[in-house]
Amino acid sequence: MVRAWRILQEETDDPRDALYSNESVSLEQLAQVGVEYFKFDADTFEQNDDYLKLKNNRGYSYSDTISVSRATLPDFDAKIKSFFEEHLHTDDEIRFILDGSGYFDVRDLDGRWIRIECVKGDLLVLPSGIYHRFTLDKKDYIKALRLFIGVPVWTPHNRPADSMKERLDYVSKYLTATTTN
Numbered sequence: 001m002v003r004a005w006r007i008l009q010e011e012t013d014d015p016r017d018a019l020y021s022n023e024s025v026s027l028e029q030l031a032q033v034g035v036e037y038f039k040f041d042a043d044t045f046e047q048n049d050d051y052l053k054l055k056n057n058r059g060y061s062y063s064d065t066i067s068v069s070r071a072t073l074p075d076f077d078a079k080i081k082s083f084f085e086e087h088l089h090t091d092d093e094i095r096f097i098l099d100g101s102g103y104f105d106v107r108d109l110d111g112r113w114i115r116i117e118c119v120k121g122d123l124l125v126l127p128s129g130i131y132h133r134f135t136l137d138k139k140d141y142i143k144a145l146r147l148f149i150g151v152p153v154w155t156p157h158n159r160p161a162d163s164m165k166e167r168l169d170y171v172s173k174y175l176t177a178t179t180t181n
């Protein structure tokens with residue numbers, strides 16, 4: 001089970017601090033902000049029918065791997081800094097963790113941070129338009145498969161990007177969903 005919690009206090013000098021809180025966040029709460037979570041065996045996923053079905057049904061036609069560590073990622077310091085700047089994308093951000101671990105932080109609909117701890121075997125889908133950021137943890141290493149529909153666009157749009165179409169679409173989709181139930 002993926003672990004997620006609300007960040008109650010952000011004061012820290014090191015983004016890799018866990019910032020644990022006892023306000024845990026469930027998969028249902030993640031779904032309410034449009035974040036999807038799946039689990040697959042990271043050593044056998046390429047032969048896993050459920051994984052292949054997900055990939056085919058969603059048209060995840062592109063994949064590559066990214067290995068985030070000082071030794072393996074060119075321009076490490078700049079990349080780490082930009083991953084941790086709050087931003088959104090015009091497409092879903094889909095990551096399947098092959099090794100290592102790290103934190104994806106997403107803003108909930110009230111603007112509060114939710115921290116999602118990702119470890120080997122976790123597949124996370126962040127919807128287009130959601131404000132988010134990423135940091136390594138103190139193990140300083142994560143390796144992930146990056147999936148994409150079609151030709152990948154990795155461009156981050158740093159906050160504020162409130163008038164972008166994808167942001168407006170995201171807000172209307174998920175705010176409506178929570179206020180009409």
Ligand SMILES: CSCCC(=O)C(=O)O
Pocket residue numbers: 066068083093095102133134142143144
């Ligand atoms: C776990 S993948 C590393 C981070 C990343 O690719 C991103 O934030 O776009």
Ligand SMILES: [Fe+2]
Pocket residue numbers: 087088089093132133156
């Ligand atoms: Fe991103």
